Amino acid sequence: MxxxxxxxxxxxxxxxxxxxxxxxxxxxxxxxxxxxxxxxxxxxxxxxxxxxxxxxxxxxxxxxxxxxxxxxxPELRPIQWRVWAGKIEREGEAGYTNIDGQVDKDYVGNPFRVLESRPGFVDIRKQRKEFAAWVREGGGSDATIKS
CATH class of the missing domain: 1.10.287 (Helix Hairpins)
Incomplete structure (x- = not known):
């Protein structure tokens, strides 16, 4: 206040x-x-x-x-998640500081961080071809000899 x-x-x-x-x-x-x-x-x-x-x-x-x-x-937060997330990406911590200059406790940073850091889809066919090529090059025989 x-x-x-x-x-x-x-x-x-x-x-x-x-x-x-x-x-x-x-x-x-x-x-x-x-x-x-x-x-x-x-x-x-x-x-x-x-x-x-x-x-x-x-x-x-x-x-x-x-x-x-x-x-x-204080100023009301947006109701729609995409509007809220866009505000966080545009303004960062500066958009969520209170009158005392401290960051609000409900500030979580980039809300898309989880989506951006997850691995992409796995292409099984591509991995099977890479594995077959590795075995043809002798990758499989070297592993059995060393062990």
């Missing part, structure tokens, strides 16, 4: 804490005033909800926290 996203998230959390404290104080004040009124008079008071300023402050605080968290998220 960058300092901008951290500061926006912190400011939103501060607003949210203030809204929660204001709501608590309002409910505590309302309950003590209702208890005092009920003992002195038998008039039923309507249940009051939170004032509109506390509700607006809560909504603004939640929006600010969400905005700060969204600003701090």
């Amino acid at each position: 960058t300092w901008i996203s951290k500061s926006v998230t912190g400011l939103g959390l501060l607003f949210l804490a203030h809204a929660c404290y204001s709501a608590y104080e309002h409910s505590a004040l309302h309950s003590t005033s209702t208890a005092a009124l009920s003992t002195t008079s038998h008039i039923a008071t309507a249940a009051s909800s939170l004032p509109i300023d506390i509700s607006i402050e809560t909504l603004v605080a939640v929006f600010t926290v969400c905005l700060g968290l969204v600003l701090g998220t």
